[in-house]
Amino acid sequence: MSVEIDTRPIWIILALKSLRPLFFLLLAVLFWYFINMPSPAGLTPAGQNAIAVFLLCLVLWVSNAVPLAITSIFAIVLVPLLGILTKKETYALFGNEAVFFILGAFILAGAVMHSGLSNRIALNIIGKFGGSPRRLLLSVFLLAAVLSFFMSEHAVAAMLFPMLLELSKSLKLRPGRSNYGKFLFLALAWGCVIGGVATFLGGARVPLAMGILKETTGATIGFLEYTVAVLPLVVILLAVGFALLMILYPIDVAGVENAGEVVEKRLKGLGKMSFGEYSVGIILLLTIIGWISMGRTLGLAAVALSSVVVLFVLGIVRWKDIEEYVNWGIILMYGGAIILGSALDKSGAAAWIINGVIGRWSGSPWTVFAIVSLLTIFLTEAMSHAAVIAVLLPVVIGISGKMSVDPSIMTYSVATPAGLAFILPMSTPANALAVSSNYITVRDMAKGGLIMVIVSWVLFNLMAAFYWPLIGIGRLR
Amino acid sequence: MKKNYLDNPGSLKIDLMLRGTRIDDPVVKAWACGASGVDIMLPQNTLVNIPCSEMFTEESPYVIKKSGDGYIITDGTGTVPVSLVPKPKYYSLKTSTGVPFSKIGVFHGSYTVITPSPRCDFFNRGIECRYCAGNFDVRGVENQVYSVEEVLETVAAVLKEGASGIIYLSTGFSPGPDGGIEFLKPYIKAIKKRHNCLVAVETLPPKEDRWIDETYALGADSVLYNLEIFDKELFEFLCPGREKLIGRKRYMDALEHAAKIFPNGTVASHLIVGLEPPGSTCMGIDFLTGIGVVPILPIYRPSTDRALRIGPLTTEIIIPVYKHLYKKVKINKINFKWVRDLSMVTTPLEVRALVDVNEGAKNSIIENFYKSKIGLKTAWGLSTLRRKLRVKDSRDPSDSSGRE
Ligand code: SF4
Numbered sequence: 001m002s003v004e005i006d007t008r009p010i011w012i013i014l015a016l017k018s019l020r021p022l023f024f025l026l027l028a029v030l031f032w033y034f035i036n037m038p039s040p041a042g043l044t045p046a047g048q049n050a051i052a053v054f055l056l057c058l059v060l061w062v063s064n065a066v067p068l069a070i071t072s073i074f075a076i077v078l079v080p081l082l083g084i085l086t087k088k089e090t091y092a093l094f095g096n097e098a099v100f101f102i103l104g105a106f107i108l109a110g111a112v113m114h115s116g117l118s119n120r121i122a123l124n125i126i127g128k129f130g131g132s133p134r135r136l137l138l139s140v141f142l143l144a145a146v147l148s149f150f151m152s153e154h155a156v157a158a159m160l161f162p163m164l165l166e167l168s169k170s171l172k173l174r175p176g177r178s179n180y181g182k183f184l185f186l187a188l189a190w191g192c193v194i195g196g197v198a199t200f201l202g203g204a205r206v207p208l209a210m211g212i213l214k215e216t217t218g219a220t221i222g223f224l225e226y227t228v229a230v231l232p233l234v235v236i237l238l239a240v241g242f243a244l245l246m247i248l249y250p251i252d253v254a255g256v257e258n259a260g261e262v263v264e265k266r267l268k269g270l271g272k273m274s275f276g277e278y279s280v281g282i283i284l285l286l287t288i289i290g291w292i293s294m295g296r297t298l299g300l301a302a303v304a305l306s307s308v309v310v311l312f313v314l315g316i317v318r319w320k321d322i323e324e325y326v327n328w329g330i331i332l333m334y335g336g337a338i339i340l341g342s343a344l345d346k347s348g349a350a351a352w353i354i355n356g357v358i359g360r361w362s363g364s365p366w367t368v369f370a371i372v373s374l375l376t377i378f379l380t381e382a383m384s385h386a387a388v389i390a391v392l393l394p395v396v397i398g399i400s401g402k403m404s405v406d407p408s409i410m411t412y413s414v415a416t417p418a419g420l421a422f423i424l425p426m427s428t429p430a431n432a433l434a435v436s437s438n439y440i441t442v443r444d445m446a447k448g449g450l451i452m453v454i455v456s457w458v459l460f461n462l463m464a465a466f467y468w469p470l471i472g473i474g475r476l477r
Numbered sequence: 478m479k480k481n482y483l484d485n486p487g488s489l490k491i492d493l494m495l496r497g498t499r500i501d502d503p504v505v506k507a508w509a510c511g512a513s514g515v516d517i518m519l520p521q522n523t524l525v526n527i528p529c530s531e532m533f534t535e536e537s538p539y540v541i542k543k544s545g546d547g548y549i550i551t552d553g554t555g556t557v558p559v560s561l562v563p564k565p566k567y568y569s570l571k572t573s574t575g576v577p578f579s580k581i582g583v584f585h586g587s588y589t590v591i592t593p594s595p596r597c598d599f600f601n602r603g604i605e606c607r608y609c610a611g612n613f614d615v616r617g618v619e620n621q622v623y624s625v626e627e628v629l630e631t632v633a634a635v636l637k638e639g640a641s642g643i644i645y646l647s648t649g650f651s652p653g654p655d656g657g658i659e660f661l662k663p664y665i666k667a668i669k670k671r672h673n674c675l676v677a678v679e680t681l682p683p684k685e686d687r688w689i690d691e692t693y694a695l696g697a698d699s700v701l702y703n704l705e706i707f708d709k710e711l712f713e714f715l716c717p718g719r720e721k722l723i724g725r726k727r728y729m730d731a732l733e734h735a736a737k738i739f740p741n742g743t744v745a746s747h748l749i750v751g752l753e754p755p756g757s758t759c760m761g762i763d764f765l766t767g768i769g770v771v772p773i774l775p776i777y778r779p780s781t782d783r784a785l786r787i788g789p790l791t792t793e794i795i796i797p798v799y800k801h802l803y804k805k806v807k808i809n810k811i812n813f814k815w816v817r818d819l820s821m822v823t824t825p826l827e828v829r830a831l832v833d834v835n836e837g838a839k840n841s842i843i844e845n846f847y848k849s850k851i852g853l854k855t856a857w858g859l860s861t862l863r864r865k866l867r868v869k870d871s872r873d874p875s876d877s878s879g880r881e
Pocket of ligand 1: 597598605606608649
């Protein structure tokens with residue numbers, strides 16, 4: 001049991017407790033008002049309801065007023081109830097690939113942890129990179145980022161997650177309390193997110209954007225061209241992200257070097273690698289190879305789940321051993337968020353927001369670029385990265401044609417920011433896994449994430465204005 | 478001139494505890510047979526356990542006598558009417574496993590003390606406290622542990638009879654960082670689950686404060702880490718185990734933290750009167766009350782082989798210490814209603830009449846209410862509600878249900 005005692009005067013605690021019903025009442029009234037007010041021009045009633053449900057869930061997610069999963073379940077109930085999507089469509093969306101990828105990641109992580117392999121790897125990481133607490137954090141951060149250059153950021157998060165859980169246990173970090181624990185898991189999430197935008201390989205969104213660009217205009221952007229254009233942003237964001245984490249979560253462990261002797265002792269205590277560790281290790285390795293080589297064609301979830309099946313078929317793990325590692329709350333949360341994202345998309349709400357915002361602010365190509373990138377960054381918190389690109393990019397390419405701007409430049413304004421999701425755990429599996437560790441809360445993630453989102457947007461636009469012309473990517477003005 | 482303490486039950490209690498009483502009645506003799514003291518009710522419902530072993534009471538001026546239908550205590554110059562406190566009925570009953578309840582639960586007035594295991598590891602290491610009364614003096618006893626069920630049966634018997642309203646669980650030293658709370662955990666949880674009663678817990682200070690938080694979260698309504706001796710050198714000499722394996726500083730820090738976690742007046746610590754100079758006890762009182770802890774001052778009752786008592790120790794010397802206690806508790810606004818009606822110690826409430834005669838009867842309605850059955854239930858209800866509001870389980874922040 002890990003408890004915390006609220007030592008504030010009892011009357012303050014009581015007053016705060018009574019705020020809770022008031023908070024829900026206010027939320028209900030606002031929600032009711034929102035869905036009953038006349039729809040603005042161009043927005044369908046279903047779209048209006050979708051926005052209302054999204055805002056309601058956003059408040060509940062960030063305030064943590066009810067468990068994350070329950071907010072998602074509420075969304076699943078409201079979406080068909082308010083006629084945004086049909087029942088059939090709504091529940092079918094829960095069967096999304098991303099949800100099953102997260103499930104696979106939890107099961108794989110469970111197998112790795114149960115076998116003791118993650119413990120061994122974590123101890124070795126501490127032994128090798130744990131010269132100082134800061135060095136260890138930097139190693140985790142860079143490892144997550146650099147690996148995400150070459151393989152899906154989701155897969156990197158899934159791979160490193162069990163090691164970090166084990167590492168936190170070895171360092172006796174207290175979930176929810178330890179700054180070092182928060183730093184560690186945010187380093188994982190941010191490392192994956194930032195690293196994931198560096199190349200075409202970090203996720204499906206950039207290839208998808210390139211596909212849309214090619215289909216609509218015939219133009220293309222090469223792998224190297226894209227990476228050269230984006231890499232400075234990635235490098236600066238990594239530096240800024242690490243510095244920000246240092247400020248937000250000052251290191252509160254005396255020194256991991258003390259752990260050196262303990263690590264050595266514990267490694268000795270672990271003895272030789274067991275058969276189970278070897279087996280799980282081989283399957284994990286094959287999974288990673290599968291993610292790299294077949295992730296695009298088969299899908300990351302299919303690769304992960306195939307490995308899960310192999311684990312059970314070969315009898316390497318039993319369901320009883322794995323069950324406790326599967327965080328169903330996070331899976332429910334993610335499923336609900338996907339339904340919500342689709343509701344925004346299919347009801348026309350997302351397109352209404354995009355057209356409204358771009359239409360209002362599209363004075364010059366420069367402002368369009370800035371607005372589109374900002375819109376993308378915020379939409380990607382609520383919708384899947386691919387959905388944002390699918391909804392936003394065709395509109396943006398259309399506008400660029402009208403403004404006689406190179407559509408490939410405008411493609412960057414959607415493709416790159418669509419990966420920069422720092423604020424919410426439901427925006428990307430890396431964030432969801434980090435929150436599922438229980439070391440960070442949604443509020444922790446949102447606090448630093450908001451700053452990172454603003455910094456990313458400003459840097460991205462500065463880069464477009466001053467760096468791209470130097471490497472021959474056309475000017476906006 | 479010889480002082481007369483018969484007029485004030487508070488000072489009489491102190492004098493009786495210090496000097497004991499002789500017994501001039503076969504019924505009382507039979508009553509006290511085998512025990513180190515006899516429970517007597519003095520005027521104003523003042524309960525006292527008076528030492529009565531012959532060795533101890535040879536020079537005592539006090540005698541208990543039969544007088545008409547009742548009893549009196551006399552010092553040769555005057556008398557006070559007293560009554561014998563009958564042994565609780567549950568003392569004659571046994572658990573379903575055949576253990577006499579009297580062995581498990583020892584009646585001390587408002588508290589019944591239960592020590593599920595008599596083991597104190599200091600004995601096994603030869604560093605036991607030099608004054609240890611011997612409740613725990615059972616070297617190497619491994620198996621003599623009362624089961625949760627046996628303890629529950631005892632608690633049920635105590636509560637059914639209404640003998641005490643508060644169950645006091647204690648344990649000796651055990652190696653490990655938790656101070657003994659892990660061992661008491663199943664007992665506390667089971668008692669709290671089965672019965673609506675208040676539970677006080679006495680352990681040694683745990684190594685980390687989080688165990689104190691957990692003690693509160695588990696359901697303990699009151700906690701005691703008994704410093705026993707405030708003087709640094711005497712602490713080192715008299716409590717070698719505590720000094721070596723816990724340290725005086727940890728006692729102080731743990732008490733300070735506990736006072737922030739537990740409600741006002743429910744964290745207490747014993748300071749034994751008679752094992753250190755009264756001035757040093759007063760400094761201990763200043764320190765403890767300064768951090769919000771109620772000092773409890775038992776008087777050292779020497780046994781034949783441990784003549785550690787400082788001398789001279791008289792009631793005239795001790796009474797100012799108790800008065801100091803009462804004043805300090807009042808100045809620091811510490812609620813002292815929790816520590817009351819104890820046969821083995823003189824509580825601040827009993828000293829009140831010594832300091833302020835008018836105050837003596839002032840709060841009696843509230844006090845009597847909390848002594849009553851309904852009052853105890855109210856205290857339990859408030860304590861439980863307070864715990865519900867204050868304890869947050871930080872295991873799973875993502876699974877929060879909106880706790881602030
Ligand atoms: S801690 Fe000291 S007083 Fe308590 S039982 Fe052990 S030796 Fe005796």
